[in-house]
Amino acid sequence: NAGVTQTPKFQVLKTGQSMTLQCAQDMNHEYMSWYRQDPGMGLRLIHYSVGAGITDQGEVPNGYNVSRSTTEDFPLRLLSAAPSQTSVYFCASRRRGQEVYEQYFGPGTRLTVT
């Protein structure tokens, strides 16, 4: 199993550009989520999904869109990038019945918006 994979690993965007961060898992996990990690702050939940076709907002959803058309994939879309979205983004997954703290994290995408 590859576990949770994220692409790209690094990305630089200009203000106003859009892009999609990819996340995939091969563990057949129902639950997937996106976090951002900023210096001096803890991980913050952006969006999450409890199954294909079901998504919900987390703590900091503004400026981000998600969709979940398959169990395996959970892309995060930045509609119009802003410097405040410079961060490291982590995708995570877990199976139904597992506690949230047991979720598996991907390696992260480091995004810089200039």
Place this chain on the structure above:
Amino acid sequence: EDQVTQSPEALRLQEGESSSLNCSYTVSGLRGLFWYRQDPGKGPEFLFTLYSAGEEKEKERLKATLTKKESFLHITAPKPEDSATYLCAVQPHASSNDYKLSFGAGTTVTVRA
């Protein structure tokens, strides 16, 4: 609002020099407190769960303890491979949101040989 504060921000240790990391928290009823390890360029990896004051968990050179207001992660006789950022997170009781976790900013530990 749930808050998690970790100290110190950074800790530099000599190999074999034991020390402790602190995680203080305020939460509306604690369901669980969790410790993670995060290596550079990687996502967090789960280490321990603690549920009630007085509880302790151990794994190799790491021991986590919990009181009603804080948790400590003790590193005994650390080795260079223990260098990482250690994250603390809390989950409140009876949350309508199963995803509700509040993370601290972490303590970055560097162990020199």
